[in-house]
Structure formats: C-alpha cells, structure tokens
Amino acid sequence: MESLKDFSKLTDLISEVENINAASSVLSWDQNTFMPSLGSTGRGRQLATLGKIAHEKFTNSEIGMLLDKLKTFEKDSSYDSFESSYIRHVRKNYMKAVKVPSQLxxxxxxxxxxSYEAWIKAKEQNNFKLVQPFLEKNLELSKKYANCFEYNHIADPLIDNYDSGFTTTKIKELFNQLQKELIPFVKETLNYPQIDDSCLKKHxxxxxQEQFNKKLIExxxxxxxxxxxxxxxxxxxxxxxxxDVRITTRYQENFLAESLFSTIHETGHAFYELGNDISLDGTxxxxxxxxxxxxxxxxxxxNIVGRSYAFWEYFYPKLQxxxxxxxxxxxxxxxxSAINKVSNSLIRTDADELTYNIHVMIRFDLExxxxxxxxxxxxxxxxxxSRYLSDLGMNVPSDSLGCLQDVHWxxxxxxxxxxxxxxxxxxxAQFFEAAEKGNPLLSNEIKNGSFENLKKWLEKNLYQHGKKYNGLEVLKRATNKDLTIDPYxxxxxxxxPIK
Amino acid sequence: MESLKDFSKLTDLISEVENINAASSVLSWDQNTFMPSLGSTGRGRQLATLGKIAHEKFTNSEIGMLLDKLKTFEKDSSYDSFESSYIRHVRKNYMKAVKVPSQLxxxxxxxxxxSYEAWIKAKEQNNFKLVQPFLEKNLELSKKYANCFEYNHIADPLIDNYDSGFTTTKIKELFNQLQKELIPFVKETLNYPQIDDSCLKKHxxxxxQEQFNKKLIExxxxxxxxxxxxxxxxxxxxxxxxxDVRITTRYQENFLAESLFSTIHETGHAFYELGNDISLDGTxxxxxxxxxxxxxxxxxxxNIVGRSYAFWEYFYPKLQxxxxxxxxxxxxxxxxSAINKVSNSLIRTDADELTYNIHVMIRFDLExxxxxxxxxxxxxxxxxxSRYLSDLGMNVPSDSLGCLQDVHWxxxxxxxxxxxxxxxxxxxAQFFEAAEKGNPLLSNEIKNGSFENLKKWLEKNLYQHGKKYNGLEVLKRATNKDLTIDPYxxxxxxxxPIK
Known part of the structure; x- marks a missing residue:
C-alpha cells in the first residue's frame, strides 16, 4: 500500500514534467509552422522558461527519494508491467539528469x-569560419557533458541519450560489417545503366500534391x-x-518524389506514436x-513499403x-524505377536508399x-x-553543400x-522480415492497398510498448533475433539493381 | 541599490509567470484553430498543469515579501514610471490572488x-435543464469567489477583474443614463423605413473574402x-x-458583413496590443x-471607422x-446603408451598433x-x-437562441x-472624439485610406501604456474628460437614422 502511494506520488510529479514538455512541443510546432517571423524573441523566452521549470521539476530531490523507496516495489513487479517499466525508465533518466550541473x-x-544563428549565416554565405568558434565551443561542451558520466568511449553517454543500449564499440562493429557488404554492392549497382527519373521532374x-498526400496517408x-x-x-x-500526433512535409513543384516520400516517412514516425498503448498517454x-x-x-x-512495387501497383493508378x-x-x-534510382550525391537528405547509409557513416566517424x-x-x-571523395566519389564544391549541410552539430x-x-x-528490414514471416500474404495485401495487418503486427510487437523497453530489447522481442544486418x-x- | 535588486528579483519571478501564461495562450490558440479533435484530453491536461504552476508561482510568498520591501521604492518612483506602474499592477493582482484559496x-x-461541456449539449439540444445544475454550481462558486473580498456590491470583485476602477453602482448609473437616451432613439430609428441589405446576402x-480581408487589414x-x-x-x-499578436475571423458565404466586421473588430483589438511600448513586452x-x-x-x-461612409469611400471600389x-x-x-441596418434581433453578436447595447444591458441586469x-x-x-420581449420586442423561440446563446456564464x-x-x-466615441479634436482632418484622411495619424494618436495616448493605468485613468489622460455617454x-x- 505504502508503495502504491509512493508510486502515485511519483507519477503525479512526473506528469507535471510531461505536461510541461508537451506544452513546449506545441510551442515548437507553432514556431516551425505558423508563427509570425517577429514572434521568435517572445517564443525563445517562453521555451526557455518551460525548459527550466521542467528541468527543475524533474531533478527535484523528492523524485530521487521516491525512486529509492520504490526499489523493492520495482523488483517485485514484473519487468513487463507498467509500474516496473515506468520506474526503470524514470530512474535511468533521473540518474543522468542529476549528474549534469544546471550551469552546464x-x-x-x-x-x-x-550556434544555430551562426550556422544559418555560415550556410547562406558558404563561410565555415562564421560558425567555427561556436562549433569549437559546442565540441568543448559536448565533451564536458560526456565527462559528467563514466564511460568506455567518450561518445557513449551521448549515444545513450538517443539509442539507449548501444555503445560506440557496438555501433562501430555493426557499421564495419555493413560497410564491408554494402560498399561493394553499391559500386556494383552503380555500374548498371543510369535510370531515367525525368518523369518525377515535371511540373x-x-x-x-497536397491533396494526393492527404488521401494517401489516410x-x-x-x-x-x-x-x-x-x-x-x-x-x-x-x-x-x-x-495529437502531427506531421509536416515539404513540396517541390518540379520534383514529385520529395513530398511523396517525406510524407510517408513522417507518417511512419507518427504510426509508431499513434500506436502506443493509451495507458502510456501523458507518461x-x-x-x-x-x-x-x-x-x-x-x-x-x-522505403520497404512506400518504394515497393506492390505499393505502387495499388497507388500508381490513383496518382495518375x-x-x-x-x-x-x-x-x-x-x-x-525512377523513385528507386541509385546515384552518388552530395546531400544526405536527398540520397537514395542505398547510398544514404554512407552519408550517415561518414558523419558518425567524423564526430x-x-x-x-x-x-x-x-x-x-x-x-x-576527403571522405566524400573517397567514399562517394564526389567532389564537394562548397561547405554549404558539405559539412554545413546538416543542422545537427x-x-x-x-x-x-x-x-x-x-x-x-x-x-x-529486421522488423519487416518478422512481420512477413508472421503473415506471408503481406506483399499481396500491400498490392491491394490493405495495410491493416501490417499495422496490427507492428502495434502488437512494437508500437504499443512505447518506451517500456530499449531499442535492442524491443527488437529482440518482436523479431526473436538480436540485431543483425542480414535482413537489411x-x-x-x-x-x-532495378533493371 | 537594494531596491533595484529587489525590483529585479521581482521582475525575474514575475517574468516566469508571464512566460507560462503566454505558453498557455499558445496552447489555447492552437486548440481553437488547428488542434485535431481528439487532442482535447491531452490539451486539457497540459493547460491545467501550466495554470497550476503559474498560480503557484504567482502566489509565492516571496513575491509578497518583495512587494512589501518595495513599498518605499514604489512611492519614490514617479507614478508614470515603468517601475511604479509595474509594482502597482502586480501588487493589486497579488493581493487579490492570495485571498482566494487554491481549493476554490x-x-x-x-x-x-x-459546465462548458454541458452547455454545448444544452445549446445543441435546446435543453436548459442539462446545464442548469452546473450553472447553479457556478453561481454558488461565483458568490464564494466574491466573498473572498470586501465589497459594497457582490458583483464588485468580479467586475474589478475585468474593468478595474469600476463598481456595480458606477456602471448602473452609466447604463441608466444610456438607456434613458438610447432606448427612445432606437425606437425612433426603427420607425424609419427598413433598409434593404440584400446586397450583402449574395454568394x-x-x-x-479571405483575400480581401487580409488586404484590408494590411x-x-x-x-x-x-x-x-x-x-x-x-x-x-x-x-x-x-x-506575435494574432486574430481570427469567421466567414459566411452568404453574408459578407460577417467576416468584414469581425475582421476589423479583431484587428482593432490587435492594434491595441501591437501598439504597446516594447518595454512592456514579457511583463x-x-x-x-x-x-x-x-x-x-x-x-x-x-464601427466608428469601419462602418463610416468615409472608410468605404476608399475601400468600396476595392471591394467591388x-x-x-x-x-x-x-x-x-x-x-x-446595408452595413448599418438597424433592427431588433435575438442574437447579441449579430446585433447592429444601436441595439447591441440593449443585449448587453439585459445580461448585466440578469447577472x-x-x-x-x-x-x-x-x-x-x-x-x-420577458426582457427580450419588453426591451427588444422579440419573442424568444428557444433557449438556444435565448439564454443559452452566449458562452460566458x-x-x-x-x-x-x-x-x-x-x-x-x-x-x-470618447476616444475618437478626442482624436478628431487633435486632428480635424481625420475623416478626410480615412476617406483617402490613410490611418497613420489615427493610429499614432491612439498609440501615443492609449496603446503605448498597456496596463500601466486602469481604464478610467487612461481615458481621462487621453481625452481630458471623465467617462461620459455624450460623445457616444x-x-x-x-x-x-441613415436615410
């Protein structure tokens, strides 16, 4: 009984933090979609206040005390239970959060x-020097941040923030395997005759496009x-x-693939969160x-669904x-063929399915x-x-199209x-392979515009769990396999190659 | 020096509250404009959390202590100064806020x-009984709220929240004067031949409409x-x-006046806040x-500008x-003539300039x-x-078009x-009369589509001050007169009557 009270106290405190974070997200969405340009000063102020309050409330020592008191309760609850998962998740993030001084x-x-302001200018003016001091400062701060924790590799605490369960070593191993198989395969594919994708480049x-995309994702x-x-x-x-799970997309009037696949991509992200079990809402x-x-x-x-032949057997007549x-x-x-054209290119976000990973691995190595x-x-x-030349055979004509292209750093x-x-x-690919194993008619269903069973499988095996398990755990549970590049x-x- | 430190501490604490309140406003705007229908549960949760935190932070006893310490500083600063106005305003609201138990x-x-949920249904189903218990509860709570304060009339603390400086007695006096002059004048006007406003009721x-309205307010x-x-x-x-001062409007495809005057109305509200001195931003x-x-x-x-003949001398050719x-x-x-047609009607928000006040005064008396x-x-x-019959000569056919029409209660x-x-x-009218006195060419300027000088006058005499002075104070400063119905x-x- 005492534990239930403590747990309910914990969820009360944490739900405030979640609500503030959700409010911040609304403010960010508005900032990126509809906010008038001169609203940014006020918006910065509002977001800073909400961020500060959420951080204060989350690192409140009362939460630490409750987590301590709830240790036995957590151990006695089943690992898969809401309660145990909740405490496990909050404990992990709390332990990280309190290690970082608020000054930092x-x-x-x-x-x-x-740095963001400087990057905008630097990219516009193709002048890396404008952002260099901020990037240096950011590198210093990133190291300082990592040094708040114990680690085997300095990137580990940073990677853990996004892909908990992974370490630098593990990712390097995996990427090495992938490179060994992927690079020769990409070269081989590029030797085939270039695909003509001019049909996508009409007016x-x-x-x-907007009407079609809305219909498509519906x-x-x-x-x-x-x-x-x-x-x-x-x-x-x-x-x-x-x-309330929203997406945005973008359009190019002279390149149809842009909006089509941006839209399906973001819809995929949205399906994941829309498929969370409702009991996780607000937690x-x-x-x-x-x-x-x-x-x-x-x-x-x-890619696997949206750039498949089966998918367009259903949707192409509608698109026409x-x-x-x-x-x-x-x-x-x-x-x-056009939507699956493979060619070396300079810009990660425009890259095809095959060469895309090379862009990512270059960045990972450099960071x-x-x-x-x-x-x-x-x-x-x-x-x-030099990496773009050696790995992708591309001469980078300017830093704007080179190391300034992504905002992340x-x-x-x-x-x-x-x-x-x-x-x-x-x-x-590992998820899709497992879904297909469970339902051999999958591609036939896709061909007929039926996505219900695929979504149900993903909901049951992945979506419903939200953040209850880390990435490697949930992959193993859903696919019965540890992570491997083989299905991919x-x-x-x-x-x-598409012939 | 000590006082400046205390003042800066006060503004730090209060600015957090202001930022949270602004964030809540963004969430409300989104809720009213673009939020998907099933987002309302989450949104309620987020708004409740922000509201609670803002209230806690505002009624923090530290603010009370700082206000006490700043009494001399306030007195020593000029009444018109930012500092004195700031402390005066915060003190007033703080003293009210701490008197209300957070349970209430x-x-x-x-x-x-x-009550809001019940009202929606009651209005839809024309069934007052559905909302009656909630309205009874609301009346009880409104009385309880008022009873947290000392007053001469129980409505005074409630009126003070919206129109500080006014009391029930003062408003009754004013409304009595108005009724005495307005009611016979309305009757007289209604005796003139009915205006044909069918030109507004085309397709x-x-x-x-949207394009025109955007152009118009620009x-x-x-x-x-x-x-x-x-x-x-x-x-x-x-x-x-x-x-970031936004407006919304609404359209009727078969009634042009709806969007025209809603848009100008909200633009008037926006001008006020856009014209605040920038030093007040975030405070x-x-x-x-x-x-x-x-x-x-x-x-x-x-009305005074947007339904004037001069205004449409400029805009009507554009509208055509x-x-x-x-x-x-x-x-x-x-x-x-059509946009100024006078006739008795059932719905306050659709009422013309003359009869509108009768709708308001009925509600004021009833509450x-x-x-x-x-x-x-x-x-x-x-x-x-019975009031709609006696005052407006209208038989109210249903409560939906009667006492359920407004959301306020x-x-x-x-x-x-x-x-x-x-x-x-x-x-x-009192503001406009003063502005005209300062600039006899005003209506000529309006006729030529120039609103610069009118806006400048309003900015200088009213807008810039924000909440530094209460309504009666700022009216007196701007017009050199106490409030009177004469200019109106x-x-x-x-x-x-328009002939």
Whole structure:
C-alpha cells in the first residue's frame, strides 16, 4: 500500500514534467509552422522558461527519494508491467539528469542558440569560419557533458541519450560489417545503366500534391482526428498526446518524389506514436523508444513499403488520376524505377536508399574523431571533403553543400544524433522480415492497398510498448533475433539493381 | 541599490509567470484553430498543469515579501514610471490572488470545464435543464469567489477583474443614463423605413473574402510579420508577445458583413496590443488595460471607422473589384446603408451598433439579480425571455437562441464579463472624439485610406501604456474628460437614422 502511494506520488510529479514538455512541443510546432517571423524573441523566452521549470521539476530531490523507496516495489513487479517499466525508465533518466550541473545545461542552451544563428549565416554565405568558434565551443561542451558520466568511449553517454543500449564499440562493429557488404554492392549497382527519373521532374502543382498526400496517408490509416499535416522547410513528426500526433512535409513543384516520400516517412514516425498503448498517454513511457527504432518505422513505411512495387501497383493508378498529363504516358515500371534510382550525391537528405547509409557513416566517424580529439574543428571541412571523395566519389564544391549541410552539430551536442539513421535502416528490414514471416500474404495485401495487418503486427510487437523497453530489447522481442544486418542486406540485394 | 535588486528579483519571478501564461495562450490558440479533435484530453491536461504552476508561482510568498520591501521604492518612483506602474499592477493582482484559496480555484476550474461541456449539449439540444445544475454550481462558486473580498456590491470583485476602477453602482448609473437616451432613439430609428441589405446576402466565395480581408487589414496597418489571421467559429484576438499578436475571423458565404466586421473588430483589438511600448513586452503590463478599453478599440475600428461612409469611400471600389458580379450594380450609399441596418434581433453578436447595447444591458441586469439572490437559475429562461420581449420586442423561440446563446456564464464566473462590451462602445466615441479634436482632418484622411495619424494618436495616448493605468485613468489622460455617454450619443445621433 505504502508503495502504491509512493508510486502515485511519483507519477503525479512526473506528469507535471510531461505536461510541461508537451506544452513546449506545441510551442515548437507553432514556431516551425505558423508563427509570425517577429514572434521568435517572445517564443525563445517562453521555451526557455518551460525548459527550466521542467528541468527543475524533474531533478527535484523528492523524485530521487521516491525512486529509492520504490526499489523493492520495482523488483517485485514484473519487468513487463507498467509500474516496473515506468520506474526503470524514470530512474535511468533521473540518474543522468542529476549528474549534469544546471550551469552546464544553461551554457549548452545558450551556445546552441548562438550556434544555430551562426550556422544559418555560415550556410547562406558558404563561410565555415562564421560558425567555427561556436562549433569549437559546442565540441568543448559536448565533451564536458560526456565527462559528467563514466564511460568506455567518450561518445557513449551521448549515444545513450538517443539509442539507449548501444555503445560506440557496438555501433562501430555493426557499421564495419555493413560497410564491408554494402560498399561493394553499391559500386556494383552503380555500374548498371543510369535510370531515367525525368518523369518525377515535371511540373506537379503543390495543391494537387497536397491533396494526393492527404488521401494517401489516410489510405495508409493515418487518422486526421488524431493529427494534422502541415508544410515546413524540414519535415518532422511531433506529438503532444495520444490524440495529437502531427506531421509536416515539404513540396517541390518540379520534383514529385520529395513530398511523396517525406510524407510517408513522417507518417511512419507518427504510426509508431499513434500506436502506443493509451495507458502510456501523458507518461514518460509515451513515444518511441530510441532514435534507431523510431527511424526504423519511418524507413519501413517510406522505403520497404512506400518504394515497393506492390505499393505502387495499388497507388500508381490513383496518382495518375491526380496527374494525368504528367503520368499517363509513364508506365508503372518506369515510375517504380525512377523513385528507386541509385546515384552518388552530395546531400544526405536527398540520397537514395542505398547510398544514404554512407552519408550517415561518414558523419558518425567524423564526430567520433572530433570527440576523441583526433580531428580539430578547423580541419573538419577538409576531412569531410576527403571522405566524400573517397567514399562517394564526389567532389564537394562548397561547405554549404558539405559539412554545413546538416543542422545537427550546430543545434545540439555533437554525438548521438546520426547513428540512429542507419540503425533505423538496418532495423526496418529486421522488423519487416518478422512481420512477413508472421503473415506471408503481406506483399499481396500491400498490392491491394490493405495495410491493416501490417499495422496490427507492428502495434502488437512494437508500437504499443512505447518506451517500456530499449531499442535492442524491443527488437529482440518482436523479431526473436538480436540485431543483425542480414535482413537489411538481403532486402537490398533482392531489390537492387532495378533493371 | 537594494531596491533595484529587489525590483529585479521581482521582475525575474514575475517574468516566469508571464512566460507560462503566454505558453498557455499558445496552447489555447492552437486548440481553437488547428488542434485535431481528439487532442482535447491531452490539451486539457497540459493547460491545467501550466495554470497550476503559474498560480503557484504567482502566489509565492516571496513575491509578497518583495512587494512589501518595495513599498518605499514604489512611492519614490514617479507614478508614470515603468517601475511604479509595474509594482502597482502586480501588487493589486497579488493581493487579490492570495485571498482566494487554491481549493476554490480548482473547484472553479473543474466546474467550468464540466459546465462548458454541458452547455454545448444544452445549446445543441435546446435543453436548459442539462446545464442548469452546473450553472447553479457556478453561481454558488461565483458568490464564494466574491466573498473572498470586501465589497459594497457582490458583483464588485468580479467586475474589478475585468474593468478595474469600476463598481456595480458606477456602471448602473452609466447604463441608466444610456438607456434613458438610447432606448427612445432606437425606437425612433426603427420607425424609419427598413433598409434593404440584400446586397450583402449574395454568394461571396470564402477564399475571396479571405483575400480581401487580409488586404484590408494590411491597408489599415496590420503587420503580418507580427501576427496572423485564421478562421474559427468565434473570432478572437490573442497575443503571446509584442511580436506575435494574432486574430481570427469567421466567414459566411452568404453574408459578407460577417467576416468584414469581425475582421476589423479583431484587428482593432490587435492594434491595441501591437501598439504597446516594447518595454512592456514579457511583463504583466503588456496587453490592454481592461475589457472596456479593449472593446473600445475593437469597436472604434469596427464601427466608428469601419462602418463610416468615409472608410468605404476608399475601400468600396476595392471591394467591388473583388466582387464585381455581386457589387457593381450596388451604389456606395446602398452598401453603406446595408452595413448599418438597424433592427431588433435575438442574437447579441449579430446585433447592429444601436441595439447591441440593449443585449448587453439585459445580461448585466440578469447577472446582478442572480448574484444578489433575486433571480434563481431555474427562472433564468423566463426572465430572459420577458426582457427580450419588453426591451427588444422579440419573442424568444428557444433557449438556444435565448439564454443559452452566449458562452460566458457557462465557461467563466458569473459577473464581470458583459459590462465591458457597452463600456467599450461608450468609450470608443470618447476616444475618437478626442482624436478628431487633435486632428480635424481625420475623416478626410480615412476617406483617402490613410490611418497613420489615427493610429499614432491612439498609440501615443492609449496603446503605448498597456496596463500601466486602469481604464478610467487612461481615458481621462487621453481625452481630458471623465467617462461620459455624450460623445457616444452624439456620434450615434449624427449617424442615425441613415436615410
């Protein structure tokens, strides 16, 4: 009884933190979608206050005391229970949060916002020097942050923030395996004749693209009573509660694939959170468990489902009715080839399914080198360019298209934010393979525009659990296998090269 | 020096409260504009948490101690100074806030949200009984709330929340004067031949209305870098900071006046807050000083400016280019008469400039009677209907079109929220008269689409001050007169009847 009281006290305290964090998310969504330009000063002030209060409330020593008192209760509850998972999750984050001095937190926040401003300018003006001092400061702060914890590798505490259960060593091993198999395969694929994707590069009016995308994700099962779709420069998924999981997308009037696959990608993220068990709503267990697993869902829907032949057998005729002038002369096979065209390129977010991972692994290596002290910030552009030449055969014409292209290092700590993209690709295939094993008719269902069973499988085996288990745990539970690159490589080899 | 430190400590504590309140406003705006329907449970949770934290932080005894320590500093600073106004304003609200037990606050919040839900149903089903118990509870809570304070009349503390400086007695006196002059004048006006307003009731496509309205308020000086305009069921103005003051409006495809005057009305509210001195941004002095004065600005722009002949001399040709089929055969005079048609009606928010005040005064009287214990909630519908018959000559066909039409009593305390509408009308004319006295060319400027000098006058004499002075103070400062109905009656008598 005493324990139940303590547990209920803990959930009361934590729910305040969750509600404040959700409120911050609403403010961020608004900032990225509809806020008038001169609202940013006030918005910064409001977000800073909410962030400060949430941090204060979360690191309140009362929470620490309750967690101590609840140790036996946690051990006596089944590992899979809501209570045990809740305490386990909160304890882990609490223990990390209290180790970081709040002074360091404010320094990090201040530098991040300055660094972001400087990055915008540096990228616009193709002038790395403008952001270099802020990036140096960020590297210093990232190291300071990591040094608040014990670790085997300095990147471990940073990686743990996004992909709990992973270490630098584990990811390096995995990426080495992947590189060994993927690089020769990419080269082989690139030797095939280049695919003509000009059918995607005709004029596609924005409003029609928007209408089609809305219809498309509704057919996939996205419920607009529990979400919305808006337009932003960088697409994202964001959620405020079980009943409010929103996505954004972006359009290019002269490139149809942009909005199509951004939209399906973000819908995949949204499905994950919409599929959380409702009992997790408003608790810290709500959401996706890690970057990698979250990305596995966006990539599963975007690539494995959304760029499959079966998928377009169903949707292509519908797409043609929206764009008869552009597509009636284009066969399904031509369209399918175009959306799966492989070619080396400069920009990660535009890369195809195969070369994408090379972009990610370059960044992962470079950030490790910076954190280890083996690469100075001032030498980053050169190191970047030489990797793009050796790994992707590309000459980087400017830093704006090179090491300044991604925002991550300039608006968050260095370390932890990139590996998830490739972990996600690897995991996406492992999840899909297991789903297919459970339902051999899966691709037939997709061909007929039925996604119900796939979603049910994912809900049962992954989505419902929210953050109850870490990424590796939930993958093992869902697929009966430890993480391996085999399903991913076998998926790719079955699909490519497209002839 | 010590005082400056204390003052800076006070502003630090209060700025947190202001930022939380602004965050709550963003959440409310989202709830009213774009939130998916099933987001409401989560949103309720988030707003409750923010409200609770803001209340806790505001009633923190440290603020009380600082206010005590700052008494001399306040007295030594000039009354008009930022510091003195700030302390005066915070002290007043603090002294009120700490008198209300937080238990009562939660009871009020809980009942309000239940009452609102019940009101929605009751209105839909035209069944007063469904909401009656909640309204009874609300009346009890409103009395309890008022009884936390000393007063001459039980409505005084409630009125003070919205129109500080006013008392029940003062408002009754004013309304009596107004009724004596207005009622016979309305009757006289209604004896004139009915105006034909069918030109407003043609088909006006929504998207064109929206385009015109955006253009119109831009011409008035609304800056979309500091705001936005969206569509909601009930139009409102809401602000989060000096750089983010938004409005909403609503459209009827078959009644042009709806969106035109809702838009100008809300723009008037927005001008007030956009015109606040930037030094007030993020402080409790930001915003409009009272309901009445706020409403004076929406009505000044909506009615005195926006329904004037001069205004449409400039804008009518523009409106005609948007709607040539609908308006090319309609003369400016016909249009002007139509937008100023006077007739008795059932719904306050649709009422014309003349009869509008009768709707307000009926509600004000009824809420006083309820608070005084002279009218039971169960007898409200009958009392309502008999006043509509006697004062407006209207038979109320259903409670949905009667005492259930306004949301106020069902989502806030009873008392304080209605008088501001008529105070605003009265004050609007007094402000405008003073502005005209300072600039005899005013209506000529309006005729030429120039609103710069009017806005400058309002900014200098009213807007910049935010909440530094209460409504009566700022009116006196701006117009050199105490509040009087004379400018309002003389404005109305000059304008009506339109022949």
């Amino acid at each position: 937190i404010s320094e990090i926040i201040t530098n991040q916002s300055n 596609y009016p924005l409003s029609l 057919d996939l099962g996205y419920d607009f009573n529990r979400g919305r779709m808006d337009t932003t420069h960088h697409p994202f998924m964001i959620s405020f509660s079980h009943g 810290p267990l709500f959401g996706g468990t890690s970057s990698g697993v979250h990305e596995s869902q966006s990539r599963l829907w975007e 009715t929206f764009f008869p002038d552009q597509l009636n002369d284009v066969s399904l096979h031509e369209f399918y 490790l080198q910076m954190l280890e002290g083996n690469l100075k910030v001032k030498d980053l552009p050169e190191a970047w360019n 300039f608006c968050g700590l260095i370390g932890g934010e990139f590996q998830g993209y490739t972990l996600g690709n690897i995991m996406s 490589m076998s998926y790719l080899k079955k699909k490519y | 606050i939660s009871e009020i919040i809980t009942n309000q949200s239940n 006006y496509p929504l998207s064109l 011409d008035l000086g609304y800056d979309f870098n500091r705001g936005r305009m969206d569509t909601t069921h009930h139009p409102f103005m809401i602000s989060f900071s000096h750089g 409790p002095l930001f915003g409009g000083t009272s309901s009445g004065v706020h409403e004076s600005q929406s009505r000044l722009w909506e 280019t948007f709607f040539p089929d609908q308006l090319n055969d309609v003369s400016l005079h016909e249009f002007y 006083l009677q309820m608070l005084e214990g002279n009218l039971k909630v169960k007898d409200l519908p009958e009392a309502w209907n 069902f989502c806030g305390l009873i008392g304080g929220e209605f008088q501001g509408y008529t105070l605003g009308n009265i004050m609007s 009656m003389s404005y109305l008598k000059k304008k009506y």
